[in-house]
Amino acid sequence: MKQTKAYLHGNGDLQKTLVVVFLRGGADGLALVPAVGDEGYHRQRPRIAISEKEAVRLDDRFGLNPLMNALKPAVEEGALTTVHCVGSEDDTRSHFEAQDLMEHGGRPGGGWLGRFLRFREQSSAGALSAVALGASVPESLRGAPSATAMRSINDFAFSGSEDFVEALQSLYREQTGVFGSRANDTFRALDRLRSLHSKDYTPANGAQYGGDRFSTNLRLAAQLIKARLGVEAITIDLGGWDTHISQGPAITPNITRLSNGLATIRRDLGAEMKNTTVVVMSEFGRRVTENSVLGTDHGRGGVMFVMGQDGSEGHTIANWPGLANEHLVGPGDLPVTTNYRDVLRPVLTRHAPDADMAKVFPDHRPEAI
C-alpha cells in the first residue's frame, strides 16, 4: 500500500496550482460556444442563435459567445482550449445526481480532487494544499489530505500572535528529524502567511477585477497563487446557469462574469500562468431546442474550458455529431462524446506526474482526446 504523506511546503515555489471553476445549474454549451458554422444550430435555435459574424472565432464550426470577447486574446495566444459535447455518463438530468457523480469522479469514495491530492507516489500535499473559495468544501475535495473553505483572506490567517509564534519557535527549536523539519516548513509558511496579510493586494499588469463574487474569488485565487503557500487546488463555484426561462437575459450577466473573470486572472497572473491551469466545468449542458418561454431545459453534453500558459492550449476539441435530430439523445440533447475525465486527466498528470490516476478515476478507461 502506498504511503500517504501530507506535509507542508514552507517553500511552495515548485507547486503548480489548479483552479477549478464549477458552473452550477447546467451551463448551456451552445450559448457559451455556439456552433455558428453549423446550419443545424441556426435551424434549432431560430430565435436565440448567434451569427457567425458576431462570435469570437474558434474554428470553422465554433465560436465563443460575443459576450466572451474578453477571452479573444487568450484564444489567439493559444491559452484557451474549448471542449464541446463533454460531460459524464450520468443521464438522470438531475442537478444533484449529475453534480454528485461528476464531483466524485464516478462512484468511489471521496472526490476526484481529494483523491488527486491524497494518492501520490511521493506525496507532497501540504496543509494549505486545497482551498475552497466559498462557505463550504465541495464534494470534489472530499477525502483531501487538507481542505480549507474560505470566504476572505482573513479565514486563512494564523490565529496566534507574533509572540505566540516566537514562543512556539523556542519550544520547537530542539526538535529534530521529520518532526523538526515539518515544524521548520510550517514556520516558513507562517512567514509567507504573515506577508500575505501585511499589505493590500494589488493585481499586476493593470488587471482590474469586477466587484462581483466570482471576480472577488478569482482575485483571492491569484493572491494565494502568488503568495506561494503550496496551494495546489482552488475551487470556485459560479451558480445561476439553470436557465429554464428567458435564457437571454438570465444567462447574459453570467457569461460576461465568467469571461471577464477568466481574462482578468490571466492578465493578473501573467507569467505565473505557466504554473497555473484553470478548468471550467458544469454538470451537464442543456436541451438543443429552446422551449416555449425562450429558455432551455436540462440536457447532456456541455462544454469545458481549459486555460493555461500561452501556446500550451488553444485547441477546440469536439467529437461533433451535428445537430440533426437523429444525432441527438433523449428528448433532444447533445450527446456526451467526450468524457470529462479525459479532459482532466492530462491536466492532472501535468500538475502531478506522481498522482495515482487509477485511484483518482477508478473504473474509467482513459481515452486520448
Add this chain to the structure above:
Amino acid sequence: MDYDRRAFLKASSSAAFVGAAGCGQAPDALWPLTGLPEKPPTDFTPPSAGSIDLTSHVINRLTFGPTPGLRTAVLRLAKREEDAVETFIEQQLEPEKIDDRRAEHRTRIFETLKSEPIGEFYEFQPSLLREELTRATLMRAVYSERQLHEVMVRFWSDHFNIDLSKGECKWLKPADDRDVIRPNAMGKFTDLLAAATKSQAMLTYLDGRENRVHKPGDKPNENHARELLELHTLGVNGGYSQNDVMEVARCLSGWRIGRGLFQNGKVQFKPELHDSGKKLVLGQAIPARKGMDGRKDLDDVLRIVTSHTSTARHIATKLCRRFIDDEPPSAAIDAVATRFSRSDGSIPEVLRTLFHTEAFRSHRGGKFKQPMHLIASALRVTDAETDAGRPLLNFLTRMGHMPFEYPSPDGYEDAADAWQGTLLWRWNFAARLGRKQIKGTNLNRSRLAKRSGGLAKVAAHILNRKPSVEELAAVEASDNPVGLLLASPGFQWS
C-alpha cells in the same frame, strides 16, 4: 417527544436548521435537571516526574487523553500504582459495566441516529446524517467514560473503512456505526467480521450487492472478496492467491439489499444470484449448495479466514502499531497474535495481552496523535464544553481527518509520517481553543489552574510530565499559556 422531533427533521429540508443544532447542549449547570449523578470538578494532582509515568502512559494510550482528575482517580483505585493501573485496564476492557449515561445524554440530541428500521435512515437528508454522525463520534471520543471502547471504535472504523460519500453509504453508514462497529468493537473478532461483511453499508461500499451470478460461469464482482482478504483478514502478503479471491467472490455472490416499503435497506440472500457450485478457499473445500443453503458459504469463508494464522498476525500487527509504536517490535506482535489465535479472536483478551507486553509499557510518548485524537485530547485535558459543531469540525477537514471520509477502503493511516504536515492547523486550533475562539466550544482556564494548583501544574497536566525550565518560562511569559501548551511539541505525541 423523540418521535415528534425526528418527524420534524425528516420534513425539514432547511440547512439552516442543521446549523442551529447544538442548542441541545446540557451545560454543567443543568446537569441536576437530567437526574444523572453529579460530577463536581475536584482538585487533582498532575504528574511530577520528568518523564511520562506509568499511569499517564496507560491513560494516554487507552483513552483519548487524560481529563483533569482522571490520573488521580486511577491512582486511587489501589495502593500501588502498578495495581491501580491494572484495575483501570480491567475496567476499560469491560465497557458494558461502565456507567456512561452522561455521554449518552449528550448524544441524545442526534435524533437521526436512532432511526429504526434501517429504511428510516433514507428519510433524512444526507447532510444532516453526516453532521449528526460526525458530531456524535467526536462527542463520544471526548465525553464517554468507555474510552477504550471509543478508541477501538475508531480503530475498527478504519479497519472496516466505509466512506460516507460513496453512493448509498450516506444513508447506511450511520447504521453500520451503531449496529456493526459499536456493539462488536470489544467483542469477538469473528462476530465483528461477520457483521461487517453482511453490513448494508459494506455491501454497498465494496460492491458486494453487485456481486451476482446468474448462471454457472458468470464472473462475480471481486471487490468485496479482495478487500476481505487483503484488508479485513489475512493482509496483503497473507498467503492467498488470485484464485482464492475469485473463489471467495463466488462464495459471497447473491447478497442484496432489499427495496420497497418494508424491505428497504434489509440485507437479503438471493439464491438465484448465488453461485451454487463447489469452491476451494485457501485449500479448504466448500461443497455445492442449493437454494437458501447457499448462504452458508459466507459462514464457511469467515470460519476459514478468521482461523488463518495470517489474520491473527495482521490484526496483531495493526493493534500493536496503534497501541505501542509505528514500528512495533516483533516479540510483541508474536505474543498478541498467539493470544488472538488461542482466544478465538476475543478482542479484550488480545488487548489484555498487548497491554502486558514489555514493549507496551516501555514505548512512551512516541505515537504522533492523529488529528481526531489531538482535538479530543485537547478538549479533554482542558475540561472543555463542546457541541462538536461546524467550527470545531472544520479543523478536522483542514487536517484531512474527518471520520468516515477516507476515500479508499484501507482507512486512515496510523503512522506519524502521514500526519506531521498538519502542524499549521494544530497550532491554529490550539491558539484558538486557548483563547476560547472556537464557536460552540468553551473552557474555563482559571478553574483549571485552581483545580491543579497553578500554571506550572497545568503545564504538567497537559504535558503528562514536569515541564522543562524553558517550557515553563515560555508558558509563563505567554498571554495564551493553554494554547501554547496544546501547540507545543510535547502535546502532539501520546
